[in-house]
Amino acid sequence: MSKFKLALGLHNHQPVGNFDSVFEEAHTLAYLPFINLLRQFSAVKLSLHQSGILWDWQEKHHPDYFDLIKEMVHAGCIELMTGGFYEPILPSIPDVDKLGQIDLLNRYLRRHFGARPNGLWLTERVWEPHLPGILSKAGIEYLPVDDTHFLYAGFEIDDLRGIFVTEEAGCTIKLLPIQKRLRYLVPFAPVKKVVEELKRQAERDPEGLAVYADDGEKFGVWPKTNQHCYTDGWLERFFEALCANGDWLEVITLGEAAQTESMGQAYLPTASYAEMLHWSLPAKAFMEYEELERWLKEHESLERYERFIRGGHWRGFLTKYDEANLMHKRMLMVSRLLEQFICDHPERAEVIDQARRHLYAAQCNCPYWHGVFGGLYLPHLRQAIFENIIKAEKLLAEKSKKVLVSVYDCDSDGRDEIVVRSSSLAAMFKPSAGGMLVELDSYENNFNLTDTLSRRREGYHRKLANAQRPDEVIGSDDTASIHDIVWTKEEGLDKLLTEDWHLKRCFIDHFLGPQASLEGFQMGQISDEGDYVLGCYEIIQDTGTATVVLRRRGHLWRFEGSKSVILEKRFYFGAGSETVSVNYLLTAEHEDISGVRLAVENNFNFQAGHADDRYVLYNGKRKEDSYLDAIVTHTGCHTVVLRDDWRRLAVAMSFDKKAEVWQVPIFTISLSEGGFEKVYQGTSLASIFTTDLKRGVPFEVTIMLFAGKIENMPRRFFRAGTEVAVGP
Numbered sequence: 001m002s003k004f005k006l007a008l009g010l011h012n013h014q015p016v017g018n019f020d021s022v023f024e025e026a027h028t029l030a031y032l033p034f035i036n037l038l039r040q041f042s043a044v045k046l047s048l049h050q051s052g053i054l055w056d057w058q059e060k061h062h063p064d065y066f067d068l069i070k071e072m073v074h075a076g077c078i079e080l081m082t083g084g085f086y087e088p089i090l091p092s093i094p095d096v097d098k099l100g101q102i103d104l105l106n107r108y109l110r111r112h113f114g115a116r117p118n119g120l121w122l123t124e125r126v127w128e129p130h131l132p133g134i135l136s137k138a139g140i141e142y143l144p145v146d147d148t149h150f151l152y153a154g155f156e157i158d159d160l161r162g163i164f165v166t167e168e169a170g171c172t173i174k175l176l177p178i179q180k181r182l183r184y185l186v187p188f189a190p191v192k193k194v195v196e197e198l199k200r201q202a203e204r205d206p207e208g209l210a211v212y213a214d215d216g217e218k219f220g221v222w223p224k225t226n227q228h229c230y231t232d233g234w235l236e237r238f239f240e241a242l243c244a245n246g247d248w249l250e251v252i253t254l255g256e257a258a259q260t261e262s263m264g265q266a267y268l269p270t271a272s273y274a275e276m277l278h279w280s281l282p283a284k285a286f287m288e289y290e291e292l293e294r295w296l297k298e299h300e301s302l303e304r305y306e307r308f309i310r311g312g313h314w315r316g317f318l319t320k321y322d323e324a325n326l327m328h329k330r331m332l333m334v335s336r337l338l339e340q341f342i343c344d345h346p347e348r349a350e351v352i353d354q355a356r357r358h359l360y361a362a363q364c365n366c367p368y369w370h371g372v373f374g375g376l377y378l379p380h381l382r383q384a385i386f387e388n389i390i391k392a393e394k395l396l397a398e399k400s401k402k403v404l405v406s407v408y409d410c411d412s413d414g415r416d417e418i419v420v421r422s423s424s425l426a427a428m429f430k431p432s433a434g435g436m437l438v439e440l441d442s443y444e445n446n447f448n449l450t451d452t453l454s455r456r457r458e459g460y461h462r463k464l465a466n467a468q469r470p471d472e473v474i475g476s477d478d479t480a481s482i483h484d485i486v487w488t489k490e491e492g493l494d495k496l497l498t499e500d501w502h503l504k505r506c507f508i509d510h511f512l513g514p515q516a517s518l519e520g521f522q523m524g525q526i527s528d529e530g531d532y533v534l535g536c537y538e539i540i541q542d543t544g545t546a547t548v549v550l551r552r553r554g555h556l557w558r559f560e561g562s563k564s565v566i567l568e569k570r571f572y573f574g575a576g577s578e579t580v581s582v583n584y585l586l587t588a589e590h591e592d593i594s595g596v597r598l599a600v601e602n603n604f605n606f607q608a609g610h611a612d613d614r615y616v617l618y619n620g621k622r623k624e625d626s627y628l629d630a631i632v633t634h635t636g637c638h639t640v641v642l643r644d645d646w647r648r649l650a651v652a653m654s655f656d657k658k659a660e661v662w663q664v665p666i667f668t669i670s671l672s673e674g675g676f677e678k679v680y681q682g683t684s685l686a687s688i689f690t691t692d693l694k695r696g697v698p699f700e701v702t703i704m705l706f707a708g709k710i711e712n713m714p715r716r717f718f719r720a721g722t723e724v725a726v727g728p
Contacts, residue, residue: 002206002207003206003207003246003247003250004198004202004207004208004209004210004248004249004250005208005209005249005250005252005256005260006198006209006210006212006249006250006252007047007176007209007210007211007212007213007251007252007253007254007256007257008045008046008047008213008251008252008253008254009046009047009048009049009144009178009212009213009214009253010034010046010214010216011049011121011213011214011215011216012026012030012048012049012051012054012215012216013050013051013053013087013215014051014057015053015087015364015366015381016086016361016364016381016384016385016388017364017367017381017383017385018380018381019380020057020061023054023057023061024061025221026217026220027058027061029220029221029226030216030217030219030220030225031058031065031220033219033220033226033229034216034219034220034229034235035065035068035072036068037230037235037236037239038077038078038239039072039077041239041242041243042075042077043243043251044077044242044243044251045076045077045078045079045251045252045253045256046077046078046079046251046254047078047079047080047081047119047213047254047255048069048078048079048080048081049080049081049082049083049121051083051084051085051086051087052087052108053086053087053361055108059112066112066113070113073113073114073115074114078253079117079119079253079255079256080109080113080115081119081120081121081254082102082105082106082109082117082118082119082120082121083102083105083120083121083122083123084101084102084105084123084360084363085101085102085104085108085360086101086360086363086364087123088101088123088360088364088365089124089126089314089365089368089369090122090123090126090131091126091128091130091131091314092126092314092315092328092363092365092368093331093335094335095134096335096339097335097359097360097363099134100360101360101363102120102140103138106139118139118141118142118255119140119141119142119143119254119255119258120135120138120140120142120143121143121144122144122145123365124272124273124276124314124369125144125145125146125178125272125273126271126272126276126314127268127270127272128270129168129269129270130168132166132167132168132171132172132173133168133169133171135171136171136172137171140173141173141258142163142173142174142175142176142254142258143173143174143176144175144176144211144213144254145175145177145268145271146177146178146180146272146274147177147178147179147180148273148274149177149268149269149271150164150177150266150268151306152268152269152271152310153266153267153269154307155266158204159263160177160179160263161205161209162208162209162261162262163175163176163177163209163258163260163262163263164262164263164265164266165262165264165265165266166266166268167265174262175266176211176254176257176258177211178211178212178213179210179211179212180273180274181197182194182211182212183214185197186212186214187218187219187225187228187229187234187235191234191237191238191241192241194238194241195241195245198210198245198249199245199248202249209260211254211257217673219235221673222673223487223673223674223675270313271310272313274310274311275371275372276311276314276371277311278290279311279369279370279371279372280311280312280313280314280316280369281311281312281316281320281459282320283457283461284459285312285459286311286458286459286460287462289309290459293306293309296309314369317369317370317376321369321370321376322503323451323452323453323454323503324368324369324376325412325413326411326428326438326439327367327368327382327385327386327389328368329411330386330410330428330439331359331363331389333393333410334362334389334392334393334396335359337392337393337396337397338352338356338359338396341355341396351395351396354395355392355395356392358388358389358391358392359388359389359392361384361385361388362386362389362392364385366381367381367382367385368385370670372671372673373672373673374670374672374677374679376453377453377668377670377679378679379451379605379607379679379680379681382451382453383447383448383607386441386446386447386448386451387447390426390441390443390446390447390448391446393426394446397421400423401423401575401576402575403420403421403422403573403574403575404420404421404422405418405419405420405546405547405548406418406420407539410428411430413432415430415432416431416432417429417430417431418431418539418548420546420548420571420573422546422573422574422576422577423443423575424576424578425440425441425442425573425578425580425707426439426440426441426443427439427440427441427548427573427580429548429550431537431538431539431550432536432537433502433534434502434508434509434532434533434534434535434537435507435509435537436502436503436505436506436508437507437571438505438506439451440506440707442649442708442709444578444708444709444712445649445708445709447647447649449649449651449707450506450603450604450605451605451682452504452505452603452604452605452681452682453666453668453681453682454500454502454503454504454666455498455499455500455504455524455667455668455681456499456500456668457497460486460671461669463486463671464493464494464497464669464676465494466486467486467488467675467676468486468488486671486675487674487676488675489675489677489678490677493669493676493677493678496667496669496678497669498523498524498525499524500524501524501534504603504666504681504682504684506601506602506603507569507582507600507602508533508601508602509532509533509569509598509599509600509601510526510532510598510599510601510686511528511529511530511532511556511596511598511599512527512528512529512597512599512688513527513528514527515527516597518633518662518664521662521664521684521686522631522664526599529556529557529558530554530555530556530557530565531554531555531557532552532554532567535552536552537550537551537552538550538551538552540568545572546572546573546574546575547571547572547573548570548573549568549569550568550569550570551566551567551568551569552566553566553589554566554567556593556596563588563590563591563593564588564589564590565586565587565588565589565593565596565693566585566586566587567584567585567586568584568585568587569582569583569585570582570583570585578706578708578709578713579704579706579714580705580706581702581705582703582705583700583702583703584600584700584701584702584703585699585700586598586691586693586698586699586700587693587696587699588693588694588695588697589696591695592692593692593693594692594693595690596690596691596692596693596699597688597689597690598688598690598691598701599662599686599687599689600686600689600703601685601686602653602684602685602687603666603682603683603684604642604651604682604683604685605682606628606642606644606647606649606683608628608680609628609629609665609680609683610627610628611627611628611646613644613645613646614627614628614642614643614645614646615627615628615643616628616630616641616643616663616683617639617640617641617643617718618634618637618639618661619636619637619638619639620639620641620717620718628665628683629665629680630663631664632662632663633660633662634660634661634663635658636660637658637659637660637687638654638655638658638659639652639653639654639655639716639717640652640653640661640685641653641713641717642683643710645710648709648710648711649709649710650706650707650709650710650713651705651706651707652705652706652713652717653687653703653704653705653706653717654703655689655701655703656702656703657689659687659688659689660688660690661685661686661687662685662686662688664683664684665680665683666681666682666683666684667679667681668681687703689701704716
């Protein structure tokens with residue numbers, strides 16, 4: 001007689017750029033103990049997916065883990081699943097990269113385990129209806145997706161008792177609906193309650209199927225779960241219970257579930273799991289969504305109507321966060337560059353393979369979005385993406401002794417950007433957004449110096465007031481899901497909440513009003529009497545030169561009325577040089593204007609705000625308050641140098657007129673699986689020049705900007721007046 005079937009799947013992943021210590025902790029606390037315990041229960045089978053990133057790390061650091069997996073694969077206890085090697089959101093990358101990423105992981109699993117997977121783990125279960133065509137081409141026969149996807153399509157929860165088939169242009173794929181209820185019960189509810197839920201389903205349909213598939217990190221990495229699952233024995237009791245109920249329950253792999261009889265056809269909308277769709281909403285919509293859910297709960301109607309309410313979709317993160325969109329479009333630029341290189345140089349297989357690896361690594365999904373996991377808010381993850389983008393671009397870009405300047409819509413917002421490439425630097429300007437420099441890459445260091453993150457009001461910030469310290473929450477068997485409770489890692493974070501009204505990038509043009517202060521600048525509330533920060537700058541073509549010229553005829557808004565001022569800034573790039581000359585011209589168009597305070601804002605990120613090997617020099621000298629996260633003001637400045645001695649990297653500015661410089665750190669308050677946390681996102685510098693403008697007479701300031709190896713920095717950046725004081 002057939003039994004009720006429980007199909008189990010486990011997904012393990014760590015992002016590109018994560019710290020070795022995090023990999024080690026996850027391996028020790030979750031991945032290894034789970035497999036060691038599973039070995040003791042031959043009747044419990046499951047499907048295992050790990051990203052290629054994690055496989056690579058384990059192969060290097062824990063090859064014995066490979067022996068365990070190989071043993072269990074050959075015994076039929078574990079089925080291996082494929083996916084994108086570097087765990088990309090598949091709909092976010094070109095089809096050629098989808099196929100390449102899947103093929104790369106397939107070849108890896110075949111080489112190490114003799115596996116030929118036909119099931120795919122869909123990253124973050126981000127589904128779009130066009131996927132079956134390309135997945136069929138990749139040899140994929142089935143994949144698990146959330147039951148939420150089906151409910152959005154109008155299915156009843158009781159209909160989801162087996163597998164379904166979908167297609168695109170006649171290419172079919174089998175879909176396995178993951179039960180959200182089981183995801184929330186395992187491993188957080190008592191084992192008895194999980195078994196009761198399975199028995200309830202079996203009584204309704206003795207030959208039915210329940211699918212559970214979720215992240216392996218919840219079995220040891222999420223707060224308190226290692227003690228809960230292993231020390232307190234939840235996972236062992238769970239496996240014992242599955243075996244003890246073998247008279248009516250059979251535990252199978254997802255691949256075996258895919259061979260059961262189809263329940264019929266299903267066409268699913270663009271979707272992911274419910275939490276992801278919620279996270280992707282802008283802050284106001286995020287909170288309104290929560291309020292609607294709360295109202296439905298209070299009226300005991302949520303279970304009935306929740307299929308008709310949903311958040312946004314994954315691509316919404318690209319509009320919610322400009323930084324994510326810029327990074328994504330930068331990655332797509334390299335993907336196109338690779339395809340062109342393959343067409344032009346098919347014989348250069350080694351270069352193509354190296355560049356492809358870097359491109360695929362740059363497609364790792366984690367830094368492109370943000371929810372209850374740090375994601376975009378973690379600078380080291382973003383920087384790893386940029387490092388791989390830059391490395392791939394260096395391999396593929398045309399080698400030229402000239403500086404190449406291109407004007408086109410890089411970020412797909414309908415407005416042109418300016419891209420500059422030399423043998424030393426890559427830069428991108430947004431004329432439509434204050435003419436700011438939004439990216440500056442050092443090719444020699446494979447580093448994006450301007451990878452800062454603006455501070456935003458997030459929908460979850462209102463929970464901060466009620467957040468608890470982890471040691472104040474949960475015991476053992478009542479362990480709570482990270483979706484249900486909120487912790488804070490330190491007190492007083494609410495005092496740092498603020499919102500920036502523009503991107504925190506470079507050469508942002510402020511005109512300080514009388515009320516402007518260092519404190520206001522720190523909190524993103526600077527008093528600005530100009531309309532330049534978000535204004536549109538005209539691109540002045542300078543044919544035949546490596547120069548970017550931007551001009552705006554704007555206004556200073558004063559008590560007595562508006563004053564017309566033409567601001568022109570010119571960026572001169574030298575072939576092979578790591579120094580950029582930036583020339584500002586201010587011209588009062590109709591009348592004299594007194595007390596003009598031009599503040600040029602620049603934001604740079606060396607990732608560690610309070611480290612002894614990262615610091616600031618003013619006029620060539622290092623002072624006690626030299627940390628990157630210091631709040632300071634310096635007058636009479638000729639030079640400012642931000643040094644990263646760990647990377648041997650520096651960004652420096654010298655001014656031909658004395659400047660007052662305000663320095664403040666950028667701290668975001670974000671939510672991660674460990675609770676609310678403060679994250680250093682960069683250092684903001686405002687270089688202030690004060691003058692009286694005479695009608696028609698330009699006021700000129702030149703800023704020399706260096707970005708590159710410390711050893712290559714010209715000595716002018718260490719000058720303190722006539723004195724030369726080389727920093728430590």
